Structure formats: C-alpha cells, structure tokens
Amino acid sequence: MKANLEDIARAAGVSKMTVSRVLRGGSGFSEDTRIRVMQVAERLGYIPNRLAAAFGAEQASTLVGICVPRLTSGLFGHVLDGVDRALTRLGFQLMIGANNHAIDEEEAWVRQLVSWRPAGVILSGRTHSPGTVDLLRKTALPVVEIWDLTTSPIDMAVGFSHHDCGAEMGLHLIRRGRRRAGFVGALARADVMGAARLDGFRAALAQAGHPLADAEILHDAPGFYAGYYGMETLLSRRGDLDAVYFHNDEMAIGGLAFTQARGLRVPEDIGIAGWGGMEAASILPRRLTTTMVPTAAIGKAAAEALVGRLTGASGPDVTVVPTRLVPGETV
Amino acid sequence: MKANLEDIARAAGVSKMTVSRVLRGGSGFSEDTRIRVMQVAERLGYIPNRLAAAFGAEQASTLVGICVPRLTSGLFGHVLDGVDRALTRLGFQLMIGANNHAIDEEEAWVRQLVSWRPAGVILSGRTHSPGTVDLLRKTALPVVEIWDLTTSPIDMAVGFSHHDCGAEMGLHLIRRGRRRAGFVGALARADVMGAARLDGFRAALAQAGHPLADAEILHDAPGFYAGYYGMETLLSRRGDLDAVYFHNDEMAIGGLAFTQARGLRVPEDIGIAGWGGMEAASILPRRLTTTMVPTAAIGKAAAEALVGRLTGASGPDVTVVPTRLVPGETV
DNA sequence: GATGCCTACGTTACCGGTAAACCTAAGGAG
DNA sequence: CTCCTTAGGTTTACCGGTAACGTAGGCATC
Incomplete structure (x- = not known):
C-alpha cells in the first residue's frame, strides 16, 4: 500500500541507506543512482515518515511550538504570521497553543509539546510556572x-517593555496638558502585560505630580464592547476625567x-489613548493616539533567533524591538 | 539523563510493558504496582515520548493539522480558537499552516503534514489542488x-454557502430600495470565497432587474485601508451608486x-454593507449592515466531526452552520 | 480432580528511519 | 608493483514505545 525506504531500495536495486541519502539530498551516490531512486520513489508515491526520522535521530526534528495568550487576538495573529512565514520557508512545522493568560494552561501545553521532542519553543510573556x-x-x-x-x-527573548510603553504614554498625556487621567483595563488578574503597562502609566503620572485618577479593570476579554462599557463605568464614577488610557486599541x-x-x-x-496599533486606529475620523507594536517583526525575529x-x-540572548508612540489626534 | 520506560521498569522492578500500561491508565496491573510505577516515574522526571508512541503504533497519533488562508484574519482567529479549545480538551495537538489563498502553498503544507502521520486534517475552503x-x-x-x-x-465539511451570503445581501439591498449597487473586493484572483459572494450578489441583483453597477476588486489584503481606497476608486468611477457591498466588515x-x-x-x-460580523461593526455610531458568521462554532463543529x-x-458528512444577515443601520 | 477463566504480569517482534562503521573497486601517486 | 585515496556504496545497531501473544497462579465450576 504505502511505500517505505525499503520498498524503494528493493525496486531500485540499492540499499535503503542509499535511498535515504538520495532523498535527503546528501552525497555518496552517483547521478545514475539518484535518478533511478527518485523515479522509483515517485512511481511508488513515497510519503516520507518524519515521525520515524525524528524518532530515530532526535536532533533532526523540524517541529517548533508556539504558545500565545489568545488565538483571537489581532496582534498575536500578526505575530503568528511572522513566525509562520519565517519558519515555513526553512522547512519547519508549527505546533500551536493558547494559554488563555494562565500559566498552568501554558505548562500543560508545554508538557504536551516536549513529548513531541520539538526543535524549539516560543512562549509569550515572561511569566511562567x-x-x-x-x-x-x-x-x-x-x-x-x-x-x-x-x-x-x-x-x-524578543520583545519590548510594557512598563515603558505605559510610562511613555503617561508622559505624553502630561505633556498634552492632561491632569486627571484614568485607565480602562481588561482580563483582571490574568493579563500580566496589560498590568505592566498600567504600572508604568501610573508611575509616570505620579512622578509628574498628577497621579492616576481612577482605573477600571474589567474581567472581560479586551474588545470593543469592553472598552465601551469600561468607559461608561469609569466616567460614571469620575465625570471629571480629562483622559483615558485603554488596555488596547x-x-x-x-x-x-x-x-x-x-x-x-x-x-x-476628554482624551483617548490606546495601545497596540491596530489598523483601524489610523482610519478613524480622528487618528487614535496609540503605541505601535511591530508584531510581525517580533514573530520574524523570534523565528530567526530560534x-x-x-x-x-x-546571536544575542535578548532582542529589543522598538515600539513607537503615535501622537494621533485623540489626545 | 532523561529516563525512558525501560529505566522506570528497572527501578520499579517490573517490565516496561507494565510501565507503559500504568502510565497510559490502562488495566492489567495491581494497585500496588501502579503506585510504585507512578512514584518512580515522578522521581525520575519521566517525559513521555509521543514520537516513539505515534511511530510504533501508528493509529495512536494525537496530532491534528489545520490550514487557514491567513493567520492575520480576525475571523479565522476565532475559528482557530474554536478548534483549539475543542481539541486541546481531548488531548490533541494542533499543527498549523497558512495557505495565503494559494492552493499550491496548501499542497506543500499538506505534504509536510502527512509526513507527520497526523490523526486528521482541517482545511479551509473547498478548492484544493x-x-x-x-x-x-x-x-x-x-x-x-x-x-x-x-x-x-x-x-x-462544516460551513455555509458564500454564494448564498452574497445573494441574500443582494436581495436585502433591493428590498431597501437600492437600485445601483457596487462591490468592493480584495485579494483579486486569489480569494475564491469572496468571489463566490460576489457571484451570489451579482446574480440576486440581476434577477431583481437592477444589475450590479460596478465592482472594484483590489489586489490588497482585505483591511480598513483597502476598504477606504476601494470606496474612493469606485465612487470616482460611478458617483451615482446608492449602495456598496464590501468583501468584509x-x-x-x-x-x-x-x-x-x-x-x-x-x-x-449611500448604503454600506459588510460581511463577517466583526465586533467593531456593532459598535459604530450606526450599526453596520452585515452578515454574522459563527466562527467559533465552525471551529468547534469541525473538531467534533474529526x-x-x-x-x-x-456523523453527517456535511454540516451546515447558519449565517445571519444583520440589517443594521447603514443600508 | 480436571477444566476453564481471570488477574497480573512478562516476552517478543516489530514500526521506518538515521548515524556510524565498514567494505570494495578503480584510479593515481610514489 | 604497492600503497593510498576516494567514490559509491552496504551493514549493523539502534531510537522508545506498543500490539499481540504467552504464562503462572489462584479460584470457581462441573
């Protein structure tokens, strides 16, 4: 039914080791033999068995695992795309996972992954179990x-500092004359990175002498609805806010x-600031004040580091990719 | 260094077959033995080798491949999420790929995938090489x-008819009194499914006696910018349009x-209609007229079918999931 | 008391590649 | 003429599981 190296070897009148070498494009065989083997392999419809290859010679795995917080995130979609393009071109396969911002889900996924003896792993964030x-x-x-x-x-590591992103935006708001800034977050107690941005934001505001007026951290996923209702909640508590910094765009x-x-x-x-740099942010009637994150570049750099x-x-152990605060017209 | 079944077997004073049975939670061993084996495995830090397992007993693979058109698509992010949640819970691992709307890229990916002897495959679309x-x-x-x-x-198969989506929207526009409708598409010559929606749309308009006035199919990826410039192009050619149907939201x-x-x-x-049902569409000042697609449900259903x-x-060979035209306020 | 069946294991034989070691004939150098 | 090298192979020994089958002892049944 399905042919293996042995079958090809028999049909081509060589040993299966020779077939292995030919198919992997090595050396140690004549052009005649190469052609014969290739033809037989084609004729028999040979399908390589990477399972056997990776099992028999463990260093030869072409499997790479990547774990992101959520598969529904637009930003991480671009990161995945960057990783995928870089790795596919080099003959690797991508095994994917989502940790839902929970380090124990990440651990469960990593355990599954390592049992496949992959060539490497890409994880999101710096907090792990x-x-x-x-x-x-x-x-x-x-x-x-x-x-x-x-x-x-x-x-x-490949990334940037979320704390710095928050601090930079805090400073920007202050420079634009804002004095009573609030924050709307999401994924309470789960998202470490959004919390880091809040920390940096809070610190910058405090240092400028105009500390954070209020913060509303929702439990929901960070989407349009959540932003809408978070804003409503925040303003109902503090009607005097003159700026609000959001978890994302x-x-x-x-x-x-x-x-x-x-x-x-x-x-x-009131001023509005986001984070992440989604495409829609720049097409609004007023361009959104936000921080652009080079998502695809991060994916590409991670793949290349691996x-x-x-x-x-x-290569360097830590690669810093620059984020860019886009002033926009909403602050 | 790293322990295998043999090491555990020796340390626990049993055969490696017994260890295999215990670790996989089968039967044919006493409670005493089970506890001893588990303790030894824990102590030695045993990491299962799924490569060896899948290789040795081919039907035992827990690998599933999924290929989507683009990893940066918000809609497919939700599909992936649906698949991932359903499969992870059942102990499967997801191998991912993107075909960039090209059937030969899909074929290349499928060839890589089958060499891993997966348990199953999920493909996007019905057009394959x-x-x-x-x-x-x-x-x-x-x-x-x-x-x-x-x-x-x-x-x-799990899905819906893109042709019908287009036809339904065409009919809707007619019913709302539109007589000179245009279309803005993307990914010219690559995206079969957007083309199917256009076909359905065109057919419905023609049947109603008010054929499609004009169409602009861009080569770009379907994003906010593309929509903006597509609209500009279309209106510069036909300033009298009273409705435009877009590739997506x-x-x-x-x-x-x-x-x-x-x-x-x-x-x-002028009326504006989209397709896909992205969250942002329902939070606009005027709720967008669009078609909602049950993305996560499709992912879940696909995983369950597999x-x-x-x-x-x-189960059924073909599962139809319902899409829903949301009238909105933009037509 | 022979037979059958069940429990709790052990034995054996693979799965399909790859690395490493080994072999052999032909050609060239000394 | 012998030795050495090289091209072009072959042989052997794994990798770490799992399925299939074998078996010893205990107990119930006829």
Whole structure:
C-alpha cells in the first residue's frame, strides 16, 4: 500500500541507506543512482515518515511550538504570521497553543509539546510556572520568550517593555496638558502585560505630580464592547476625567464610541489613548493616539533567533524591538 | 539523563510493558504496582515520548493539522480558537499552516503534514489542488473542509454557502430600495470565497432587474485601508451608486470612513454593507449592515466531526452552520 | 480432580528511519 | 608493483514505545 525506504531500495536495486541519502539530498551516490531512486520513489508515491526520522535521530526534528495568550487576538495573529512565514520557508512545522493568560494552561501545553521532542519553543510573556521553567531547562530546548521583555530569559527573548510603553504614554498625556487621567483595563488578574503597562502609566503620572485618577479593570476579554462599557463605568464614577488610557486599541475605539454616544468632544472634552496599533486606529475620523507594536517583526525575529540557535550561530540572548508612540489626534 | 520506560521498569522492578500500561491508565496491573510505577516515574522526571508512541503504533497519533488562508484574519482567529479549545480538551495537538489563498502553498503544507502521520486534517475552503486531494484520499486521513460549503467533500465539511451570503445581501439591498449597487473586493484572483459572494450578489441583483453597477476588486489584503481606497476608486468611477457591498466588515468600515471624510450621509446618500460580523461593526455610531458568521462554532463543529470520525461515531458528512444577515443601520 | 477463566504480569517482534562503521573497486601517486 | 585515496556504496545497531501473544497462579465450576 504505502511505500517505505525499503520498498524503494528493493525496486531500485540499492540499499535503503542509499535511498535515504538520495532523498535527503546528501552525497555518496552517483547521478545514475539518484535518478533511478527518485523515479522509483515517485512511481511508488513515497510519503516520507518524519515521525520515524525524528524518532530515530532526535536532533533532526523540524517541529517548533508556539504558545500565545489568545488565538483571537489581532496582534498575536500578526505575530503568528511572522513566525509562520519565517519558519515555513526553512522547512519547519508549527505546533500551536493558547494559554488563555494562565500559566498552568501554558505548562500543560508545554508538557504536551516536549513529548513531541520539538526543535524549539516560543512562549509569550515572561511569566511562567516553575514547572514550565524547570521542564524547559531540563530538556535544554531552545526557547524564545516574546512580547514582554525580560533581562533574564530562560534562554532567549524578543520583545519590548510594557512598563515603558505605559510610562511613555503617561508622559505624553502630561505633556498634552492632561491632569486627571484614568485607565480602562481588561482580563483582571490574568493579563500580566496589560498590568505592566498600567504600572508604568501610573508611575509616570505620579512622578509628574498628577497621579492616576481612577482605573477600571474589567474581567472581560479586551474588545470593543469592553472598552465601551469600561468607559461608561469609569466616567460614571469620575465625570471629571480629562483622559483615558485603554488596555488596547480595540477597547479605545469602544471608548471612543461611548464618547460619541454621550456627546463628548474628543480631544477637547476628554482624551483617548490606546495601545497596540491596530489598523483601524489610523482610519478613524480622528487618528487614535496609540503605541505601535511591530508584531510581525517580533514573530520574524523570534523565528530567526530560534533557527540561529539551532544552526549554531550565536546571536544575542535578548532582542529589543522598538515600539513607537503615535501622537494621533485623540489626545 | 532523561529516563525512558525501560529505566522506570528497572527501578520499579517490573517490565516496561507494565510501565507503559500504568502510565497510559490502562488495566492489567495491581494497585500496588501502579503506585510504585507512578512514584518512580515522578522521581525520575519521566517525559513521555509521543514520537516513539505515534511511530510504533501508528493509529495512536494525537496530532491534528489545520490550514487557514491567513493567520492575520480576525475571523479565522476565532475559528482557530474554536478548534483549539475543542481539541486541546481531548488531548490533541494542533499543527498549523497558512495557505495565503494559494492552493499550491496548501499542497506543500499538506505534504509536510502527512509526513507527520497526523490523526486528521482541517482545511479551509473547498478548492484544493489535485495533488492535495490525491494525497489525502490515498492516505485515507479524516479530513474536514471548513468555511465554504461543498456538496461533495473530500471527506467531511462544516460551513455555509458564500454564494448564498452574497445573494441574500443582494436581495436585502433591493428590498431597501437600492437600485445601483457596487462591490468592493480584495485579494483579486486569489480569494475564491469572496468571489463566490460576489457571484451570489451579482446574480440576486440581476434577477431583481437592477444589475450590479460596478465592482472594484483590489489586489490588497482585505483591511480598513483597502476598504477606504476601494470606496474612493469606485465612487470616482460611478458617483451615482446608492449602495456598496464590501468583501468584509473591515473593508466596509474603511469605506464608511471614506463616506465620512467625503461628507456623504449613510444610509441616506449611500448604503454600506459588510460581511463577517466583526465586533467593531456593532459598535459604530450606526450599526453596520452585515452578515454574522459563527466562527467559533465552525471551529468547534469541525473538531467534533474529526474526533467523531476517529472514535468511530458516524456523523453527517456535511454540516451546515447558519449565517445571519444583520440589517443594521447603514443600508 | 480436571477444566476453564481471570488477574497480573512478562516476552517478543516489530514500526521506518538515521548515524556510524565498514567494505570494495578503480584510479593515481610514489 | 604497492600503497593510498576516494567514490559509491552496504551493514549493523539502534531510537522508545506498543500490539499481540504467552504464562503462572489462584479460584470457581462441573
């Protein structure tokens, strides 16, 4: 039914080792033999068995795992795309997982992954369970932590500082004359990185002498609705806010929709700032004030760091990718 | 260094077959033995080798592949999420791929995938290269085609008819009194499914006696910008259009942004309709007229169809999921 | 008391590749 | 003429599980 190397070897009158070498494009065979083997393989409809290959010679795995917080996130979609394009081109396969912002779900996924003996792993964020870290250290797998920067990565890291993003936006609001800023977050107690942005934001405001006026951290996923209702909640508590910083752009656009529904003028009555740089943010009647994150570049850099490690090239352990605050017209 | 079944067997004083049985939670061992084996496995930090397991007993693979058109699509992010949640819970691992709307890229990915001897495959769309179909038939792998419905699937299908979506929207526009409708598409010559919606749309308009006035199919990816510029192009050619149907909601919102920039009133001067049902569409000042697609439900249904086939349960070959036209306030 | 059946294991034989070691004939150098 | 090298192979020994089958001892049944 389905042919293996042995079948090809028999039909071509060579040993299966020779077939293996031919098919992998190595050396140690004549052109005649190569052609014969290729033809027989084609004729028999040979389908390689990577399971056997990876099992028999463990270093030959072409499997890479990547775990993101949520598969429904637009930003991480672009990260995945960057990783996928870079790795597919080099003959790797991508195994995917979502941790839903829970380190124990991540650990469960990592355990499954390592049982497939992959060539490497890409994780999101810098917060992992002890079990995860332990396992990855023990298996000595190449690991790239992306998205949030850490100075002491498990192995390698590609990202930026969420804390700095928040601080930069805080400073920007202050410079634009805002004095009573609020914050609307999401995924309460789950999302470490949004919390880091809030920390940085809060610190910058405090240092400027105009501390954070109020914050509303929703439990929902960070979407348009959540932004809309978060804005409503925040303003019902503090009607005097003159700026609101949102968990991300989707929420900011939701908040913007609320100001329109309520007849508030932006940026005159209140300023709105987002984070992440989704495409829609730049097509609004007023371009959204936000921070652009080079998502696809992060994915690409992570893939390249991983492949670099595998091919023995020595790259930096920590790669910082620059984010960019876009002033926009909503603050 | 790293322990295998043999090591555990030696340390626990049993055979490795017994260890295998214990770790997989089977039967044929005493409670005493079970506890001893589990303790030893824990102590040695045993990491299962699914490579060896899947290789040695081919039917035991827990690998499922899924190929989507683009990883950056919000809609497919939700599909992936639906698939991932359903399969992770059942102990499967997801291998992912993107075909970039090209059937030969899909074929290349499928070839890589089958070499991992997966338990099943989920493909997007119903258009595949002969090589892909051939390969999947030959390997007799469970296959679920999602997103676009086909009456003669390779194996199973979960989706809806894009043609019908377009036709339904065409009829809706006619009913709302529109007589000169245009269309803005994307991914020219690549996206089969958007083309199917246009076909249905065109047919419905023609049947009503008010044929499609004009269509602009861009080569770009379907995003906000593309919608904005597509709208501009279309209106510069046909200033008398009274409705425009877009490839998807993002493009429709982009088009909407153009009408605002140009001072056109929606829906009075011109109607705007999208497709897909992205969350942002329902939070606009005027709720967008669009078609809601049950993305996560499609993912879940696809996963369940696949697992059903694997466990021998007989389900339907074709599952139709309902889409819903949301009238909105932009037409 | 022979037979059958059940429990709780152990034994054996693979699965399909790959690395490493080994072989052999032909050609060239000394 | 012998030795060495090289091209072009072959042989052997795994990798770590699992299915299928074998078996010893205990108990119930006829």
